[in-house]
Amino acid sequence: MAVEGDIVFSRKPDLGAEPPPSVFPHWVHRIRFKCYVCHDAIFKMKKGANPITMEALMAGRYCAVCHNGSISWPVGFETCQRCHVRP
Incomplete structure (x- = not known):
């Protein structure tokens, strides 16, 4: 739930x-990391500027830079419910 x-x-x-749509808990990441960890190296700070798709995630881009199974839980069909929740 968002x-x-x-x-x-x-x-x-x-x-x-x-x-259901993906929900990104930005506040959780803000507590743990400085902004520069993600911006602008991984994500552009402009709405709609990051074409996040499952194909991009499976290729190790965007969220999967950290959610790779080593730094944090991996993106994959076993972890769908971690992101895809009812807002």
């Missing part, structure tokens, strides 16, 4: 209702 400060990503309408 809370204040979370980023809820939009989905393409043709994808249907499942899985």
Whole structure:
């Protein structure tokens, strides 16, 4: 469930209702890391400037730079519910 400060990503309408959209807990990351850890090295600080797709994540880009199984839990079909939750 999304809370204040979370980023809820939009989905393409043709994808249907499942899985639910991804929710990024920005506030959790802000508590643990300085802004420069992610910006601008991994993510551009402009809404819509980061085309985050499952293909990009599986290629080790965006969230998967850290969510790789070594630094943090890995992105994959076993961990879908970590990001895809009802807002």
